[in-house]
Amino acid sequence: MQLIWLRSDLRIDDNTALAAACQRGPTIALWVASPGQWQAHDDAACKVDFWLRNLRQLREGLQALNIPLLVRHTDTWADVPQTVLDVCRQHGIEAVHWNDEYGVNEAQRDQATHQRLQDEGIAAHGHLDQLLFQPGTILTRAGHYFQVFSQFKRVCLEHLHRSLPARAAQVKAQAPLAIDSDPIPQHIEGFEGTPRALREHWPAGEDEAHQRLARFIDERVADYPQQRDLPAKQGTSQLSPYLAAGVISPRQCLHAALASNHGEFDSGNAGVQTWVNELLWREFYKHILVGYPQVSRHRAFRAHTEHLPWRDAPDDLQAWKDGRTGFPIIDAAMRQLLHTGWMHNRLRMIVAMFLSKNLLIDWREGERHFMRHLIDGDLAANNGGWQWSASTGTDAVPYFRIFNPVTQSQRFDAQGLFIRHWLPELHGQSEKLIHFPVKSADLFATNSYARPIVDLDSSRQRALEAFKGLSGWQDQGI
Template identity: 45%
Template sequence: MHLVWFRRDLRGLDNRALSAASDASEPVVGIFIETPEQWASHHLSPKQAGLIKARLDALREELSAKNIPLVVERAADFPQSAEKVADYAHRIGATAVFANKEYELNESKRDEQACAALADKGIAWYAYDDRNLFAPGTIKSGKGEPYKVFTPFKKACLRALDGMDVSPCQKPSKRETNSAVDAIFSQLQPIHFDYPMEDVSDWASDEKGILAHMRRYCREQVADYKRQRDFPAVDATSQLSPYLAIGALSPRQCLARLQEEQADWREPDTGAATWLSELIWRDFYQEVSAQNPAISKKYSFLAWGESVVWDNDPTLFEAWKTGKTGFPIVDAAMHQLNQTGWMHNRLRMIVASFLTKDLLIDWRWGEDYFMSKLIDGDFASNNGGWQWSASVGTDAQPYFRIFNPTTQGERFDSDGRFIRRWLPALKEVPGKHIHNPWQWADKYAQSLDYPRPVVDHATQRKKALAIFEAAKNQPQEQTP
């Protein structure tokens, strides 16, 4: 019997561990371990927990049609989950456990422990690179070193794609059942999580619905991605990130469909090529995380980032979290996040810059808050984005490049359509004043149920420049 350990790879199609386990005639059983204490320490959002639960329900049904039972167990944390899988594999007489690799520090240690525990029981361990277009360590510079800057990494990835077969591996064929598998099916209980969950009924969780969403986007919308992606009032992004984050969809499936639907996917400046760049960004941050374990310990990629002296005002942090900063584009974005568990990517950059450069609050506070809310929370991508915004990460914007939240709003939500959707208190403010509502209110003696700006951007910009310059001039210690 073969046991497949599902983690962030919750799909039957294009799942390398599942495919390998199914190659032989052995019966196959799937297992998933809920780890509530570990999830809490990683700030897993209730939205994402809800999506994982919904996806497990659908995946169990999809696998059952192939005579593959999916067992869901619970362990407090990753070390206990490793022992749980080894014990379960031994109990059902499995000869091997198959899993897809995860590259973060805690996850890697968990798998080392699982491998050792299984070896003690005489059970084989097989792990596969499945999460990315290119496994960490695959794409290297001419000197044989990992890339630290995105653009040359992207160019190397595009070269590697020439002639590469990205066809997804197929689902397992229907398995022959036996008494042992039948016994496992008979013992399955409804899936229940101890971890808090929120409603995700607006998101598809079945394979058919997820694939239809991906195919429709690649066929009908991706051509406009480059032109429209920065405008949050426009429905121009794929919103496939939640499925990529939990592995309900693979990046290879996305690329294969993009190639199928868009002949110009390699042409510079097309919507298809720009969207492919986002998939490669995902690979890049996974690469950075895998090659630099200190990132999983919350260290800055750039050593001088540890010398930044943050203000860390809890009152200002609360205003940022609750969308009460008095900067409309920032507040509207935070209301979108808090209410839906998702935020437009341009807005993620704006609010992250505002937290770190205007409010002078440690990027790690924002990183954790995002993870606690995002339905598409992914450690590597979230960490990479926050370090980029704070100018302390790989490929980071220079520390002296500071977003002006007002001009960002004027540029990307010029008529205030997005702002009015999420901040109804500003719905009567005329369009040309929507990004400075208090200027209008004071001039025309209007009342507003909306806070005044909590800081002055020009003043905070000067402070940020001084703080970051001082940090860069400090003697640097090597990041552990």
């Protein structure tokens, strides 16, 4: 008997560990709820709700294949090794299969589980699944993990030109087992309260993920280079929640994109090339978790930036969280996050740079807030994006490049369509004034919109002086 231990791989198609287990014999599936661990990781309630909804869909799919799904509960991952072992003893399991996850806590959990099983004579197999390349196989000539994305991407494309990662074998129905599937809980204590509208915005299931992928490839990928930066447009795939939960795989995305471009990476459809680039960014940040584990421990990649004089400004931080900064593009983006569990990628960069540069508030405060609200919350991507914006991370934006939220708004939401959608109090503003309504004292006096909490010019100068005051930039080649 084989056991597939499901984690962030909530699908049947192209599931490496599931396919491997089923090829070796009768298989049962296991999913472990660990709410204390999720709280420690700042996982959002809407994200946990998304997992549960996808698990219910997955349970039905597994039942059609006669694969029972068992559900167990632990508080933290410290109890997971014993929980997995107990299931193995109960059902006479010979081997356990799982798809590898990345991060310090994940690695410790899996190593402990592997050891516990090995001590009991039970085989344990980790499989490459949520990445295209095994960490440690994409390295510099000196044998180190890359720190610059463009160099990492070049080596990845060289490998992909030689051969594409194969999708996992199709899972076939097995003979029925005398084991009943467990019910999937409707909610987990401490993670309740996901609004119905948010759930409807993000339907669960593999079919939904593949329909989104097909629509994106068929209807929008050609315009992706131009449309992806415009938050008022449906220009992105909006697959990130499904990728984060493993409802769809990077391999499936890559194969679909290339199939629409005659197998080409660097010619033909520019949108496909740009989107593959984004898939490789996700890959890059997960490799960083393995090669530079300090980023999993809430540490800056660039160690000298730990000495930045971050401001303790709780009122400013709360105004940023609530969407009350007085800068419309910032506030609209933050309200989008609170209401949908998602934020447009261009806006993630704008609001992150505003917090870490203009407000000079520690990027970790923003990283934590995002994780507590994002339905696509992913340690690698979230940490990588925040450190990039704060100029503390690998491949980071130079500290002296600070986005101006007003000019960013004028450039990427020129008509104010996105702003008007999320800030109804500015609905009547002109296209000229909607990006910074405080410019007009008369208009400002007649609407309820907040005054700016910071002066852009002086706060920019404050950030430049703070970064310039650090030793270490010369060592980093800046």
